[in-house]
Amino acid sequence: MASLLRRTSARLLTTSQRWLSTSTTDAPLLLSPKQVHELSKSEPVALLDVSWFMPNSTRDAKVEFINKRLPGAQFLDLDQVASTHELGLKHMMPEPRVFAEACGRFGIQPSSQVVIYDSHGVFSSPRALFMFRAFGHQKSSILNGGLPRWIDEGLPLEGTQPQTPRVTNYAEPILDEHMIRSYEQMVSNSSLDPTKDSSAELVLDARSKERYTGTAAEPRPGLSSGHIPNSFSLPFNTFLQKQISNSDGSEYTTFLPQDALRRVLEGSVGHEQAQLIINGKKPIVTTCGSGMTAGVLWLGLRLLGVKNIALYDESWTGYAMRPSSQIVKN
Structure with a gap:
């Protein structure tokens, strides 16, 4: 299967563009709409819409999915494919059984090529990719620019009730626990200065x-703003660039090119720390609300x-909800 993926990827390469991939056996981290469209002609591709909106949004991701989606796509609800949490937090990493059952319902097998997208361009899709990669499903990628870029490039859409795929038996995977940090680990690490x-x-x-x-309120009522001691600010949108749709003038996001990502990282942590990070000498933890x-920072760093x-x-919500947190x- 790995050799098949390499042959398929080779057909899509040009002299001016190469896959941004972590190894020869992993799928590309990013795919353009045209690449996804071409790839789907040569092998089965599991397309997953993972659109998610903030709790105060009036948009309904599931309704939008029914009305407009990539052909053959299924909707993965990140709040449902998740584990329960003592603080009631949403979209926490699912148990291996929950992840396997969800993949099976979508007709996905461990060998399936999975392409993930959202309706912002880039927002929730990296989090879903993180989930797949943490469970060892390396044949997974995001659609860079998501549904808006797909539409902008004039590719086909569906807008009727999606068909139910044939259920598969997805073997229960093993979670790479090195990719997840707990509250206790974050508290312990917060007493250390990572620059020293x-x-x-x-x-x-x-x-x-x-x-x-701490100068602006959190979107979740009653939750204090501020940050974890010894952490650095790197707003996720600084890893992204805005694009203007030629069809309706709306905005969507794609990832910055590699050199620009590096400059943004240096602007956050400084040149010396950025060098250590890129050279693999300084471990990183990403967090958000x-x-x-x-997941956007995780993917940007992977790129x-x-x-x-x-x-x-848990990120900031779990951290700030605990009265003992500094x-x-x-």
């Missing part, structure tokens, strides 16, 4: 700078070749 202590993990916070400094856009990255699953505001 080689054993400390460098924590990158994907929320806005204002929420990080609820564990969603931390820079960084592999030693974990994600704080919160910094500046």
